[in-house]
Structure formats: C-alpha cells, structure tokens
Amino acid sequence: MAEYTTDELMIVNAARQLGALAAAAKRQCFVGIGLPSTAANLARRLYPIEPVLIYESGCIGSKPTRLPLSIGDGELAETSDAVVSVPEIFAYWLQAGRIDIGFLSGAQIDKFGNINSTVIGSYESPKTRLPGAGGAPEIAASAGAVMVIMRQSARAFVERCDFRTSIGFGDGKGDRERFGLRGGGPKWVITDLAMMEPDPDSCELVVEALHPGVTRDQVSAATGWPVRFVDDLAVTDEPTDIELDVLRSLQAA
Amino acid sequence: MAEYTTDELMIVNAARQLGALAAAAKRQCFVGIGLPSTAANLARRLYPIEPVLIYESGCIGSKPTRLPLSIGDGELAETSDAVVSVPEIFAYWLQAGRIDIGFLSGAQIDKFGNINSTVIGSYESPKTRLPGAGGAPEIAASAGAVMVIMRQSARAFVERCDFRTSIGFGDGKGDRERFGLRGGGPKWVITDLAMMEPDPDSCELVVEALHPGVTRDQVSAATGWPVRFVDDLAVTDEPTDIELDVLRSLQAA
C-alpha cells in the first residue's frame, strides 16, 4: 500500500465522485484553482467519460496538460473548446443553469453547508480579512449541485459562519426554495478526515464515510457542532496505486 | 452640366453633410441599407476624413469595395475593423451613445420628424403592412443626431404619422427631454426636392434649402402640412461631375 498525503486523499475521493457523476451524464464542472482543479483534472485522466472543465476566466472545455497555478494560466485558454468573456461565462453559462457541479472551498463551512470566504471576526473590523467572494456566491446559487473540499478542523467547520459568503442550505431545510435558488446546493463535503452529505430531512451535514484509519472521535473533535454519523457509516477505499501515480505525474508535469 | 437623378441628388447632398460632420469629428455613422449606405460610402470616397460606417449586423468600421444589397452582405464583415454580435452592437455601441449620426428613412415622416415604418392605416387592420421597426426606434433615440433621407410627397410628409415607429421631436419642443432621450433627434431631412431642418424654437421641420430648379410651390404641394421656409432660403449646389463620377463608379462596382 502506497503512502499518501491527506490532500491526495481528498483529491482522489473528489475525483472518484466526479467520475461517477460524469458517467451519470453530470459532466459540466465549474472549477476553481487548487484542490478542485486538481481533482477535476485527475478525473479527466482516470475515467472514460471525462468531466467538462469550465473556469470562471471564460474557458469552456479546458484540457490542460499541466496543472494551472491560477485560473488565468494561458494553458487553460489554449486547450479549451471555447473561450468567452467573463461577463458571458457568468451570465450565459453559470447563471443560465448549464453547470452540473460547482466546486467550492472556503475558510469556514457551517452545519448547513454555508461557506465563508470573506472575513474571520466582524466585517467592519475583521480579525482576518480573506480574499472574498469571487465567483462563489453565484456558483453556490446556480450550479446543479455543489462539491466542497476543505481540511477539517473545529475552527473551519463551525456552527455558524462569521460571514455568509455563499449559501448552502441557509438556516436549514426549505431556505433554498424560499430564496428561489435554482441550483441544488451542497451535496458532497470532502475533507481530509471524512465524507459528509446533507441529511435529507434537516439538510444538516452528517458524516457518510470515514477515511481509512480515521475515528469518529477525530471527526467530532474536528467539527464545531455536535456532528452526527449515519447508521451505515462507510469507510472510503484507500487511494489506489493507479490513482496516486496519475495524480503525481499530473502534479509533476 | 451632367444630368442626374433625384436619388443621386439626395445621395450627393447627404454625402456632403456627412463629409462636413466627419471634418467636425462627428464620424461614427450608423447606416441602414439603400440610400443611407450609398451616401455614407460615397462620403468615404470623397472626403479626406472618412465617416466610420457601423451596420446593425455588427460591422464596425466597414469599408466595402462595392455597395451591399443587404446589411448582411459578407463584404461588410470582411472589410470591417471589428465584427460583433447583434446584441452587442445595439447595447455596447448604439445604446451607449457611441454613434454620432443615425441614418433613417421611412414610409411617413411628420412635421416633428417622427417616422412611421410600421403600417399605413390602423395597426389592427392596416391598409399597408410595412416591414416594421428594425433598428430605427433605438437609432432615433440614441444617435447623437439623426439624418433622414426620403422622397418627398404629401402622402409621405404628413401632419401626423399613422404610427409612430421612431421618435423625432414627439409632439414638439421639449418632448425628447421629457422622455429622457439621450440622442439629439433629427437634424437634417434630405428629400428629392429640398433640405429641411427642425426650427430651433418649435422643432417643426422647415425648409432650409431648395434643390436647383425646385420651387416653393412644388415643396408645399409635396408636404402634408403648411410647411414654412426660412427667410434666407438657400439653393443647394448642383452635384459636381466628380461627385457623380465617384457615385456611379461605386454603384457600378
């Protein structure tokens, strides 16, 4: 069994999910830089039916040969089916509901899947000023479903976000409908410890699976609310040698 | 003195006006097909500072070598500085106020320069159904100034249009301001008999100049309202041989 990092673990599990979605004809994937872009590009190489990568910089159907550092790397434009302006990518493509899966991360996520990427502390005098919203609020609103990748800790997984940058399920079940949001909201939260999903009844994030060797206590300690575990709690498969080889060659390119 | 047709007379006088405007840095000209397009292309060839031709088909800075039959002729796209989509040409270029001169014609024009290109008779059961608005209403609203070319007759130059497709001065002075229109409205009406302009006080179209050999009575008989003539009524210059030669070679191309 090969050694792997927790980042590799998250990326591999996200890629598996994307592969399954692509096979189910949910292919259009609006990806940000970093873990989401890496996971989406890994899925492109691992599975026969590839996700279609869409970047907010206006690239549609990008097939980068190496991983971009920024969403604006020339590589993305050069390998795209189409390149459109930034107003167009948000209006004609994201807002119009053409995106199956939106990929998000953030500094905080709360138990209803709302995400904070704006400030830690108060908005007026923040303890930490974060980069801000970017494309996230509308990805969270309009994508058919949202996948979140974040390292899990009690400071990041909180009862309620200091600032609600991107909406998950708001204050609970029914809020998305009340807001008239067209997208389905967060469906998968992939962390370095576990896989979480919204409970169908309450929309609260619950633990569906633990990564190999991770205990319930570790997850509870790394979660800022009394987190629940499903009855048939699963354990994710170890990353395979193939998954790790492809991922590492991708990152080495 | 060369023979010329009344159409040639109108075209030459329109081209002269465009040349004078281009020299005064009013170069951006939104042109329709037919007389306006012919006049604008003639001006491009006659004057050192050329008008910039913009067509609603999305062509910006077209330099056609021959006259297009339709605003969509390939020639226009191939000779343009830029080709943009139809939504863009109306939103980013016309509506934003980048057009100095809008060129219009129509089936009827009334004494306040309002134009009808929709129906003769009632809208519900028209005597004659005309093609309709096209780009005219927004050209009339947003262009810095509007030039109208029409053959003059009592049926075409009316007290009030059967249908107001494009606004001139509405019901008189002050209406454009009341409507919050950004463009200046009709400034020149060029016919086969005369040149008309809005009276500064009333905004009613008055005759500024007669074409060579045309009498006041002819103009009055061809106007559906008691038309007024300015005190210092001018007579337009005969088309020169150069103007006619260039025009005819353009039309022969």
Added chain:
Amino acid sequence: MSIVSLRDAVAELVHDGDTLALEGFTHLIPHAAGHEIIRQGRRNLHLVRMTPDLVYDQLIGSGCVSRLTFSWGGNPGVGSLQRFRDAVENKWPHALEIEEHSHAGMATRYAAGAAGLPFGILRGYIGTDLPKHTSTIKTVECPFTGEVLAAVPAINPDVGIIHAQRADRSGNVQIWGLLGVQKEAVLASDRSIVTVEEIVDELPEVPGAIVLPSWVIDAVCHVRGGAHPSFAMGFSTRDNSFYKAWDAISKDRDAFTAWVDKHIMGTADFSEYCESVGING
C-alpha cells in the same frame, strides 16, 4: 448531441404548436430547416425571429404559422415579404397573430433568454407607438437612479435552429463572420438543431470564429448550402438574385403555392430542392 439527418432532427425535435426561433441575421439563415418543417406539415407554430426573411414568408404562406414575434419583416434590399403581408392584411391562408418589437428589444430578449434571466432592460421604445400594441413591452425603474427603462421578457423558444459553417464529429459547432444572435438563439432554447456546411475531424482555428460546445446542441445535420439564398461566409455568397426573384414568386398566392408544391413538397430533401430550383446546394 447526435449527428442525424435534417429529416430525423425535425421529426424528433419540432412539434405542432412549438415556439421556434430559426435565426441568422441575413447571414446563415437556416432555409433548409424551414423547408423541412414545411415538408413535415407542422402547424400552429409560434415563430420568433428578428428578420422573418424568406424562410418565414415560406412557412407563413404554407400555413404552418399561427403567431409571429419579430422586429423587421421585409425582403432585405428588395421590399415587402408578400406572404407575411397577405397574412396580416388579408388573413391568408389564415390569421397571423403578431408580436412586434424593435431589433434592440429582440436582441435584449434573446440575451436574457440565454442568460437565464426572466427579462432584460434597454433604453428603447420610448415615445413610440409600439408599447400600445405589444404587451411584452413594459418598464422598470432603476433602483439607484430612478430612471425608467424599457423591460422586455426573455425569449426561450422550444427549439432554436441555426445554420453554421462547421461541426466536428463530436458536434462542437464553429461559426464565423456575421454572428447575429446565433449563439443566443441556441442558448436560449430548450432544444436546438444546427445545420452545417461540413463536418470535420477537428475544427481548424478561424479568425473571428466562435464555438458552441456539443453539449448545448441536440442535433447537428450536415446540409451543404443549407442557408441558401442566405450564405455561409467562407462557403457561399448571398444569392441576391434569388431574393429579387422571390418578390414575383410570392406576390401571387397561386404562384407561391405552385412554387412550394413543386420545390418543397415535391422534393424529398434539400439536395433535391437544390436540383429542383437549379442551384448547387
């Protein structure tokens, strides 16, 4: 997306009572698709198009259309659309309900439809008689300046149909030259059909070209010359003589009907049509 015959695409995707947008701003007008809709006898169609052109004159005269949404209904550079006029003035072959806008308004409506917005705004229609007769022209007030602007509802046809220069074998479509509202018509529609001049293994790069990815298109059909008498830049030029000839063909009801019976109903597909009218499709 699937690459199919135009006959199959129309049979599967175009139904009686549908709202259709056959777009193309003088360039790339999908005439072949219009003919196939006539051949298959679709009825009660709501046709949407900025410039109805000959393609809609033919559909209207053939009795396929109950409603028309448009902004300029003429024969460009020639004059009137005779069948359109006859329908509006004399209800022949039957009454035609019309919804009339300006080009700027129609472009705004398509853009709103493509963007998934319920409406769009513009500085338009002010001081004209159009709002008195068109119920889909309203106003909104700017919440920041208090200015009143025209508001028009999004257009979201059941089927968007365009002609384009090229597709690759996976159905990505390439369009260049005058782009009109081709992209918006496809993106605003629930279903879409694209007829193309050629299908290639790989799309070569072309200056000024845009690409519509295969996953926003339902059917791609290889119909060489399918825009005639309109044109496809790089493949054909506008057949201005056909536009001029159409005036005489369409002026008289019997002459028009005879023309449709012989050249459209009397032919199996667009290539037969081309032979029949004596042009090389």
Added chain:
Amino acid sequence: MSIVSLRDAVAELVHDGDTLALEGFTHLIPHAAGHEIIRQGRRNLHLVRMTPDLVYDQLIGSGCVSRLTFSWGGNPGVGSLQRFRDAVENKWPHALEIEEHSHAGMATRYAAGAAGLPFGILRGYIGTDLPKHTSTIKTVECPFTGEVLAAVPAINPDVGIIHAQRADRSGNVQIWGLLGVQKEAVLASDRSIVTVEEIVDELPEVPGAIVLPSWVIDAVCHVRGGAHPSFAMGFSTRDNSFYKAWDAISKDRDAFTAWVDKHIMGTADFSEYCESVGING
C-alpha cells in the same frame, strides 16, 4: 486616440481622486500602468477591479488609494494580498474604504456600464451577507414574472486601463486569449489607456482575437512586457515565481516600502523597472 508614452498618458489622463479600473482577469493585467501611477504620486484614488491582484496591492501599499471596489482580493494560487489586508485590518498606510461584490455582480456592473445602462440584473447575492454590507446591491422585480432579482449599478470609471497584445498605427487594439472584462472596462470608462506589447502597421488576423477601434481609446502606449508578472498570450507566460515571491516582499511594511522605493520610485519607467528587478520587459 494618440500614441504616447505611458508617462504622458498617465500625466494627462489620470488625476487625484479619479475612479480607475485597471482590468485584466489574471491575463493582461496592466502592471506597468500601475507603477507609473505610483511614480506620479496620485492620491485618493477609487480603484475598481474584480481581482485586485499585485497591481492594486502595490498601489494600496503606496498610499495612492482611498477606496476599493472589488470581488476577490487575493494572490491567485498563493494566498493573501498582504498590503490589502494590512490596509483593511490595520488602516496602513491609511484607511481603505471597501465596496465588495461577487465576480458575477462586478461583471454585470461593467457590462451595464459599457451598455450605457444605469444598472444590471443578475441571479446573485441571494442568501449571502454581502447585501448587508454593500449598499450597491439592491433588488428589482421582474414586471412579467414577479421574480425578484439582484440589481447592481453600472460601473463607469473615469479612466479604464488595460494591457493588450497589439495596436496598429492608427490605434486599433487587438486582444486575444482570456478576454476577461477588457472590452467592458474600456467601453464603460470616460477615458481609456491601453498599453500594448507591440505596435504594427497592420493587425494580422488572429483566431479568437477581438479588436477595439481606435475611436474608443484615448491613449495607446507601447510597453513591451507591461503586464508582468501577469502575461500576454503569444508574447509571454505568467511569472508564477514572481507571484510567489511577492508574498514575502509584501508581508513586511518596511520590506515592501524598500521594494517600491528601489524598483518603482527609483526607476524612470518600466524598462528601467525591468532591469531593476531583473526581468526582461
């Protein structure tokens, strides 16, 4: 339009207290223009930009900026913008007023500005805390469906500044690759400056390229490499190592000030800057 030096363009067109948009979505960021604004000591600027990036970090840390309108203020792929954070968290070198939006909202605002509309609409901000803190997010009701949508005011900067690949001698500008909001930033602005990689007799056709006609541009300046550490597709690649290095340079106030004094204030123009920091402009 006139072809002038960047020094003269900034001296003539950029004034204290102006609202400026230096745009470029990771691609074509006009860094050289930002340096020249610092050199000429402009103050009380209102900077507008979707992704402030290093160019605004430098302007903010240099005390040129009193207000920032933005949607994502980070160092792409690296982390925070240290000078931006220090200004917001600690008011250094002085307080920075911020107006915060989302990318979709900013793009809508630029598009409205370019279109001469007072506002734009989008499906955005719903359920987020942004409207509580940003007064330029309101709502409008669709007059047709009754749906409530977000409304944002147009952005119309005093000066729009972009970098582009090419201009011809009459000042027509050609841009390709990631287009960002370059066109909108220029068209929405009262005045505009474009720095270009090269000036040629005639613009060769380039796939995917757009052209901005000379008559919507005030000044074209030949500044080879003027986007560095951003890039110009076809001419350079993104200098990712500089983006990473910036984190250390900008973390410490003294280190930052020393860097600006040496490389920007201590140089006469961008080519001297390039020598100074050891890159080939």
